[in-house]
Amino acid sequence: xxxxxxxxxxxxxxxxxxxxxxxxRLAQVHHRRRRRxxxxxxxxxxxxxxxxAVVVQAVPGWSPRSTPPAAxxxxxxRGHTAPEEDSMxxxxxxxxxxxxxxxxxxDPAGGTSRNLTGDPEQGSSSTTVPTLPERGGWxxxxxxxxxxxxxxxARTVRRLAGDDGxxxxxxxxxxxxxxxxxxxxxxxxxxxxxxGYTFERGHGLxxxxxxxxxxxxxxxxxxxTIGGDVVFDSVHRTRYDALADWLxxxxxxYQAPS
Amino acid sequence: xxxxxQREYDxxxxxxxxxxxxxxxxxxxxxxxxxxxxxxxxxxxxxHWRTVSGYERPEAWVRRVAxxxxxxxxxxxxxxxxxxxxxxxxxxxxxxDPDVARxxxxxxxxxxxxxxxxxxxxxxxxxxxxxxxxxESTVKQxxxxxxxxxxxxxxxxxxxxAR
Numbered sequence: 001x002x003x004x005x006x007x008x009x010x011x012x013x014x015x016x017x018x019x020x021x022x023x024x025r026l027a028q029v030h031h032r033r034r035r036r037x038x039x040x041x042x043x044x045x046x047x048x049x050x051x052x053a054v055v056v057q058a059v060p061g062w063s064p065r066s067t068p069p070a071a072x073x074x075x076x077x078r079g080h081t082a083p084e085e086d087s088m089x090x091x092x093x094x095x096x097x098x099x100x101x102x103x104x105x106x107d108p109a110g111g112t113s114r115n116l117t118g119d120p121e122q123g124s125s126s127t128t129v130p131t132l133p134e135r136g137g138w139x140x141x142x143x144x145x146x147x148x149x150x151x152x153x154a155r156t157v158r159r160l161a162g163d164d165g166x167x168x169x170x171x172x173x174x175x176x177x178x179x180x181x182x183x184x185x186x187x188x189x190x191x192x193x194x195x196g197y198t199f200e201r202g203h204g205l206x207x208x209x210x211x212x213x214x215x216x217x218x219x220x221x222x223x224x225t226i227g228g229d230v231v232f233d234s235v236h237r238t239r240y241d242a243l244a245d246w247l248x249x250x251x252x253x254y255q256a257p258s
Numbered sequence: 259x260x261x262x263x264q265r266e267y268d269x270x271x272x273x274x275x276x277x278x279x280x281x282x283x284x285x286x287x288x289x290x291x292x293x294x295x296x297x298x299x300x301x302x303x304x305x306h307w308r309t310v311s312g313y314e315r316p317e318a319w320v321r322r323v324a325x326x327x328x329x330x331x332x333x334x335x336x337x338x339x340x341x342x343x344x345x346x347x348x349x350x351x352x353x354x355d356p357d358v359a360r361x362x363x364x365x366x367x368x369x370x371x372x373x374x375x376x377x378x379x380x381x382x383x384x385x386x387x388x389x390x391x392x393x394e395s396t397v398k399q400x401x402x403x404x405x406x407x408x409x410x411x412x413x414x415x416x417x418x419x420a421r
Contacts (some may be wrong), residue, residue: 001414001415002414002415003408003409003414003415003416004405006414007373007408008375008377008378009355009358010265010357010358011355011362011374011377011378013353013354013355013358014283014284014353014358014359015280015281015283015284015378017354018279018280019281020275020276020279020289020292020293021280021293022271022272022275022276023272025296025297025300026268026271026275028297029271029297029300029370030304032301033304058410139296142321149399153380153382210269210273214313216269216270216273216316216317228339233348
């Protein structure tokens with residue numbers, strides 16, 4: 001066996017044996033932040049008190065009470081009038097909105113068996129925006145040749161499409177989340193990517209990944225339907241555009257719910 | 259930190275902690291240390307959240323910071339006296355593939371990072387170069403040397419198409 005394959009297998013086996021304790025670490029980070037903020041605030045308070053004491057000592061006859069602030073001297077604090085989300089771009093707002101629904105299901109340990117829950121209205125709240133149904137799903141097959149032609153790295157194509165050069169894919173929308181899955185070596189469906197989704201005007205569909213594949217990445221697709229089938233015409237992703245094109249672009253056959 | 263910012267940060271934390279700590283774990287082979295390093299990187303992200311949240315990929319920033327901390331830690335450990343290192347043995351046999359872990363541990367810190375990013379994370383060379391702050395040719399050199407060293411250690415061959 002070439003050392004590259006041996007290495008990939010070994011690293012994957014060793015990495016997946018490790019289950020990090022993300023939640024307890026998150027609590028520790030916030031605790032440390034609060035302690036630091038508290039310490040900084042206390043230091044600033046002490047420094048201000050010392051400075052005031054020095055000023056009082058240095059200027060005879062002056063005391064803080066001798067010059068009370070004017071009644072109208074209440075200028076607003078800079079920055080406090082801006083809306084809270086002003087500093088966030090569209091991507092992060094969408095991510096934050098999706099995350100609120102998915103937070104309980106965002107398991108940092110990764111895996112394929114998590115039970116995602118979300119806002120069922122998220123994908124179909126507006127009558128003016130065309131949507132896809134949350135019943136059933138869509139399936140398709142892509143080939144290694146298509147992947148290579150789109151510029152997907154050869155090793156990624158090999159890993160996904162395997163020896164037969166064919167990759168079977170499934171796609172489903174359910175309760176405000178999307179899932180795209182492939183079959184593993186034993187033929188079992190395995191989630192490839194998942195996260196939240198929103199429909200946009202003009203037959204747009206925006207997917208926000210929460211899986212380990214590409215946390216917070218967004219994929220924007222335009223689509224149209226032929227009967228029950230869906231065709232994704234254009235695909236734009238914040239990373240791995242070629243891979244997203246290979247997986248998503250083209251016609252998906254509708255599969256009615258069983 | 260405002261509530262909306264904290265929610266957003268928490269989400270990035272949850273999304274990044276697993277993948278980043280696994281990558282770091284493959285480099286340092288110490289579960290506790292891998293989590294500590296990832297936590298440190300994510301804490302730094304929290305301190306610079308106003309800036310980092312404006313980036314296109316905040317998780318890439320965390321990954322870069324974590325890997326740099328891990329490389330420095332490995333360099334520091336390599337510089338320690340042998341006796342001190344022997345006092346903290348790594349339990350390779352607890353891993354599913356101890357041979358690969360042992361072989362990777364024989365590599366120099368930068369080679370380890372390049373190998374893990376290339377073979378585990380599937381990162382392209384230019385991205386690895388950016389993470390490690392070196393040129394692309396340096397990354398290729400690290401990978402070339404690491405591949406040959408690993409082939410010897412694991413008793414495997416090097417395929418022709420490998421870069």
